[in-house]
């Protein structure tokens with residue numbers, strides 16, 4: 418059995434997901450591509466063999482050949498598009514963040530609860546990344562004792578031109594927020610944000626630094642620096658009672674010559690997380706076929722954005738913010 422997939426957004430991520438679907442995912446056929454920019458849609462359709470192209474997401478969502486929808490358009494479009502998919506009763510994999518604010522995420526959670534089943538997966542692909550999976554397993558065994566601290570570093574080469582100071586947190590650090598609550602299997606209770614002076618000539622607050630605490634008292638630090646210049650570099654170290662658990666440095670090959678040792682960083686997230694994107698897409702297709710949800714749910718999408726909202730409130734007020742979540746519906750327990 419095979420399902421037809423429609424991809425909304427043919428930019429950096431949409432093109433990457435469409436290519437992964439066309440080349441590496443079984444049980445699904447990439448049927449349609451939509452982009453507000455028709456040229457982009459045509460380019461990606463030609464590269465991937467998608468037979469239908471649209472410039473309106475609504476037309477793609479209504480297409481009878483499209484059984485499930487992958488949303489990779491800008492953050493501010495996500496909420497309306499996910500709600501349109503729910504209205505059409507079509508499973509949806511929405512790129513992170515689920516919506517730009519926690520309130521909009523809750524609109525999606527409530528719509529799903531009204532339908533009585535989970536239709537939405539959020540693209541927090543690190544949950545499918547082999548090193549993060551190994552880290553989670555290592556924490557769960559308790560071999561190093563209880564986690565006490567988590568240090569996260571998230572650096573990129575250059576902030577996208579559309580990136581705002583708030584998006585450094587709501588679209589960037591939100592990955593760290595999701596992955597730490599998934600690694601630790603508990604909620605973040607409070608958050609405080611700090612900004613250093615910004616990188617010379619940067620028009621936005623970059624880097625930023627977050628300090629969060631979980632309900633049981635694990636302290637989480639996040640450095641996010643979108644324009645770090647030298648390469649894409651994601652690190653994480655969990656400090657436990659009796660040892661530490663870290664992601665290994667992202668090395669494919671290591672070169673030693675002329676008195677130096679070196680390795681190359683990726684230019685962006687796509688090579689570093691290629692295996693995770695592929696595994697996430699295959700798991701999503703499998704879950705659509707079986708009707709069993711997997712990955713980050715709409716509820717997880719809401720919580721990540723609620724914590725990001727608290728960080729932004731902390732930036733605006735210079736205070737630590739205690740996080741109050743909405744009651745968790747039974748659908749997500």
Ligand SMILES: NC(=O)c1ccc[n+]([C@@H]2O[C@H](COP(=O)([O-])OP(=O)(O)OC[C@H]3O[C@@H](n4cnc5c(N)ncnc54)[C@H](O)[C@@H]3O)[C@@H](O)[C@H]2O)c1
Nearest residue numbers: 426427428429430431452453454474489490491492512513
């Ligand atoms: N999971 C990850 O690792 C990861 C990495 C980067 C970006 N993202 C997320 O993926 C999404 C896309 O980011 P990107 O970097 O590909 O952006 P992008 O700007 O490269 O691409 C977005 C595309 O969407 C199109 N578009 C805009 N509004 C539309 C609409 N209403 N309907 C259809 N198409 C529309 C644009 O023309 C553009 O081609 C964002 O939500 C972003 O936060 C996730």
